[in-house]
Amino acid sequence: xxxxxxxxxxxxxxxxxxxxxxxxxxxxxxxxxxxxxxxxxxxxxxxxxxxxxxxxxxxxxxxxxxxxxxxxxxxxxxxxxxxxxxxxxxxxxxxxxxxxxxxxxxxxxxxxxxxxxxxxxxxxxxxxxxxxxxxxxxxxxxxxxxxxxxxxxx
Numbered sequence: 001x002x003x004x005x006x007x008x009x010x011x012x013x014x015x016x017x018x019x020x021x022x023x024x025x026x027x028x029x030x031x032x033x034x035x036x037x038x039x040x041x042x043x044x045x046x047x048x049x050x051x052x053x054x055x056x057x058x059x060x061x062x063x064x065x066x067x068x069x070x071x072x073x074x075x076x077x078x079x080x081x082x083x084x085x086x087x088x089x090x091x092x093x094x095x096x097x098x099x100x101x102x103x104x105x106x107x108x109x110x111x112x113x114x115x116x117x118x119x120x121x122x123x124x125x126x127x128x129x130x131x132x133x134x135x136x137x138x139x140x141x142x143x144x145x146x147x148x149x150x151x152x153x154x
Contacts, residue, residue: 098106
């Protein structure tokens with residue numbers, strides 16, 4: 001019976017020693033900490049992948065929308081080009097740039113200016129312009145001037 005007790009005590013001691021070393025050793029605490037960090041990193045990576053996939057999906061939708069808008073703009077440009085090509089010179093004459101009254105006023109203005117320029121050339125002016133004075137004021141003459149406000153300093 002003694003052998004059986006010794007074997008049972010050895011097995012019990014081995015199991016208790018293994019459990020104590022597993023739970024109390026610093027290596028096991030570090031292993032738990034590292035496994036927690038690994039699981040956190042994996043969940044963050046999975047979330048990042050989902051965010052990137054969502055962003056790429058939104059970008060694809062926006063590019064498709066831009067493509068549709070560009071296609072519509074191209075169709076509009078083609079229609080406008082066709083309309084301009086179909087316009088004949090007679091259509092252009094029907095719709096002048098200026099109205100009839102404006103064209104008449106422009107013609108009168110041009111003729112008036114033309115007449116004034118002919119008159120200026122034909123007239124010879126011998127008089128000085130009106131902004132020049134015929135008399136000298138003596139402002140720039142080299143004379144000694146009397147100071148009138150010298151008494152104000154007292």
